[in-house]
Amino acid sequence: MQNTSLPVDIRSIEAFLFREAALLDEKRFDEWLTLFTHDCHYWVPLSAAQKNSRDELSIIDDDHDMLKVRIHWLSHPKNHAQAIPSRTVHYVSNILLLDHDPDQGEQRVSSALQVAEYRDGSQVLHAGRCTHVLRSVGHKLKIVSKRIDLVNSESFLGHLSIPL
Amino acid sequence: MSNPPSIDIERLAREDRVHRDVYIDDAVFKLEMKRIFYRAWLFVGHESQVPDDGCYISTLLADQPVIMVRHNDAIRVLFNRCPHRGARVCEANSGKAKPMRCPYHGWVFDTDGRFINSALHEGYRNNGKDSADLNMVNVPRVVNHRGFVFASLDENGPAFEQALGSMLPAIDNLVDRSPTGELELVPGIHRHICPGNWKLQLENIQDAAHPPFIHAASNEAGTKGRLDEFSMRAEDVMYGNRNAGDSLKESGLGVFPYGHSYLSSIPIRLKVTPEAERVYLESLERRHGRKQAASILAESRHFSIIYPQIMLQSHFRTMKVLRPVSVDKTEISVYVFRLKGAPNDYDHVAVQFANATNSPASIILQDDLVTFANIQQGLLASAGDWVLFANGRNEKTDAMGPATGKGFTELPMRNQYAAWRHYMSLDTGSGK
Numbered sequence: 102m103q104n105t106s107l108p109v110d111i112r113s114i115e116a117f118l119f120r121e122a123a124l125l126d127e128k129r130f131d132e133w134l135t136l137f138t139h140d141c142h143y144w145v146p147l148s149a150a151q152k153n154s155r156d157e158l159s160i161i162d163d164d165h166d167m168l169k170v171r172i173h174w175l176s177h178p179k180n181h182a183q184a185i186p187s188r189t190v191h192y193v194s195n196i197l198l199l200d201h202d203p204d205q206g207e208q209r210v211s212s213a214l215q216v217a218e219y220r221d222g223s224q225v226l227h228a229g230r231c232t233h234v235l236r237s238v239g240h241k242l243k244i245v246s247k248r249i250d251l252v253n254s255e256s257f258l259g260h261l262s263i264p265l
Numbered sequence: 266m267s268n269p270p271s272i273d274i275e276r277l278a279r280e281d282r283v284h285r286d287v288y289i290d291d292a293v294f295k296l297e298m299k300r301i302f303y304r305a306w307l308f309v310g311h312e313s314q315v316p317d318d319g320c321y322i323s324t325l326l327a328d329q330p331v332i333m334v335r336h337n338d339a340i341r342v343l344f345n346r347c348p349h350r351g352a353r354v355c356e357a358n359s360g361k362a363k364p365m366r367c368p369y370h371g372w373v374f375d376t377d378g379r380f381i382n383s384a385l386h387e388g389y390r391n392n393g394k395d396s397a398d399l400n401m402v403n404v405p406r407v408v409n410h411r412g413f414v415f416a417s418l419d420e421n422g423p424a425f426e427q428a429l430g431s432m433l434p435a436i437d438n439l440v441d442r443s444p445t446g447e448l449e450l451v452p453g454i455h456r457h458i459c460p461g462n463w464k465l466q467l468e469n470i471q472d473a474a475h476p477p478f479i480h481a482a483s484n485e486a487g488t489k490g491r492l493d494e495f496s497m498r499a500e501d502v503m504y505g506n507r508n509a510g511d512s513l514k515e516s517g518l519g520v521f522p523y524g525h526s527y528l529s530s531i532p533i534r535l536k537v538t539p540e541a542e543r544v545y546l547e548s549l550e551r552r553h554g555r556k557q558a559a560s561i562l563a564e565s566r567h568f569s570i571i572y573p574q575i576m577l578q579s580h581f582r583t584m585k586v587l588r589p590v591s592v593d594k595t596e597i598s599v600y601v602f603r604l605k606g607a608p609n610d611y612d613h614v615a616v617q618f619a620n621a622t623n624s625p626a627s628i629i630l631q632d633d634l635v636t637f638a639n640i641q642q643g644l645l646a647s648a649g650d651w652v653l654f655a656n657g658r659n660e661k662t663d664a665m666g667p668a669t670g671k672g673f674t675e676l677p678m679r680n681q682y683a684a685w686r687h688y689m690s691l692d693t694g695s696g697k
Contacts (some may be wrong), residue, residue: 174628257633
């Protein structure tokens, strides 16, 4: 078990994020789930600059189990919200390495995320700032946490089926 | 087809069916705004949103911009409209302003709407103009029931006790669950769009027959045994919803005049640690005594509809409030309450439950939301004019309740339309 590690370079991190985006656009949700650690946190806050998800409401506040349930629902044949499936493209840009914790082997990465979603006659653009914490596990990168601060998180939203 | 300006209420809403025009006709919608939403008692906000003198929130009652503001310890509700040139005096969603100053020309008002001063003296102060015209207008009727602020836009509508008295126990039960008898809002309000007519939401909430069909995917996704291990909240929510269908067949519901109804218990419990439960129970018994505390916790109003606007779950400290935007679009706001004096565990589970059931990303709610859009589109078909609510019709119902029912009855819907007929048939007294 490594106690210290060198930070992963920006190009490898970009490649990882682009691959994550592609998995989502291709609806390979089971594979997408394998990118997350078992202690992961997938969080879409409700309020701007929200501090925590225990005491305040969130749009999504999933641990690994709940994320599993969500994906199971998403692909379920009796799902109504995706009976007419969405088509998406995830744009990941403005990627910055924020900091690196060599003891944990973790890096915090900031990016701008836009997801264009077309479903049943209407096209929606979801947009926000994304913060990943990535952990080096062996030679692979895994997602410890993914936080998406949507610019319109406090507005009246339509139903949000697709993983951001 | 409807025939503006005269709309035949009795033709549109019969005993066991309603005409599709009530969901798709813009003229009916406009009349509903005038005769129901401009007259009924509407929830404005909770007093904890305006903790200090001068604190305000800006909100909409139906389509009317108002502010709820604390004025010397009392809560006032004012139309958010400067008497000068019509700008909203409070531009932000919330804040603290004492006095309040209009952003356009700086007119100054006290927090009860009373005009204090302006920089423009000529034409307003010295020309014999009645200075009462310079005050912001108060919403005609406001009641603060244990922290829940209600208002009616019509000074002539039914009295608060008369209209809502039957449902106040549901609010009281929620407040009484706090060991100090006080509530506070959890930070954040879930907001989502119901892509359908406002009445579809009310007709869905106490509809016992749809969960096995609409919620099949989330029920099965949440089934223990399909996944390796369950976190507490996933199990709670999905298990409860899956079993709701079974227990709802047996559970009872009650309806009251003015369109209200409640559904009794379903098997979802928000689990806290045994220690937290012990501490909570002790503090509740200290306040109410053992017998009364047990009675409060056993209260079986699982889901209450306070027509036309509120859906309240006292057990889960969750309150949904709807606002019709147009004939085919409704905004839903979901408030979650903290029980002051209860261990933090109680807040945490309420937050988790609200996220799982009322977020726009809720895997339960989403299947309902697309169903509303589905119905709204299906009703455009001219293949049949009627929407049917005949299930359980053998039960005794008066025109305006009260009555009880069981299982898959569509009694709550019939009760809502009895209130609808009542409101829609009364001429608007205030001329709004």
